[in-house]
Amino acid sequence: MDYYPLALKITGWGCLVVGGGPVAFRRAERFCRAGGKVRVVSPSIVDDFNGLKNIEYRAKPFDESDLDGVFIAQAATNDADVNRTVAKLCKDRGILVNVGDDFMYSDYLVPMLVERGDLQVTITTNGASPAFGKWLKQRLEGWLPPEMEQFIAFLGHAREQGKERIRDDHARAELARLLASPESYQKFLKIDPAGRERWLEQLLNEYAGRDAESAS
Helix, strand or coil, X not given: CCCCCCCCCCCCCEEEEECCCHHHHHHHHHHHHCCCEEEEECCCCCHHHHHCCCCEEECCCCCHHHHCCCCEEEECCCCHHHHHHHHHHHHXXXXXXXXXXXXXXXXXXXXXXXXXXCEEEEECCCCCCHHHHHHHHHHHHHHCCCHHHHHHHHHHHHHHHHHHHCCCHHHXXXXXXXXXXXXXXXXXXXXCHHHHHHHHHHHHHHHHHHHHHHHC
């Protein structure tokens, strides 16, 4: 089975988690981090949930009314029948649903995630081998250095500055390719924050100058 890969902006959207165990907590946490309006339904929850802010907790078994106002749902109880009931009712209402213990009932998969600031690397095997996905995640965690987070932030800053100061689309794209190169990453690592700003300023002036050259 193939899945369409995408990243959803769910800020303010209704997100339902049915279940109160460790898997349910991880799903609720990810919904919260993405800005979702999270509702958790379960007779009991693990203590980890206490660290999540601004969630609606309904301490009871699931019923269909819990789907009101929901856009995306996660069924993560230890009862397969309950999970499948959640999935069926979601599908009837056009709500995206994932079933933690059975991807055949799921509209979407929750990929493994490796993060370095704004950089997100997701991994899925289309349900074929979650164990391999976990192994690959561990490999990527070791391969992607912590400094990558600072580099991505620098590239984002450079992109915004380029939009403001370089009118020519081709010049902006060329600068973006230059900064995103392995050579630029190595240079970035060797200089301090002040040096990085001077380097960027020099490049912005150089590429902005190409606007004047092309206009003349």
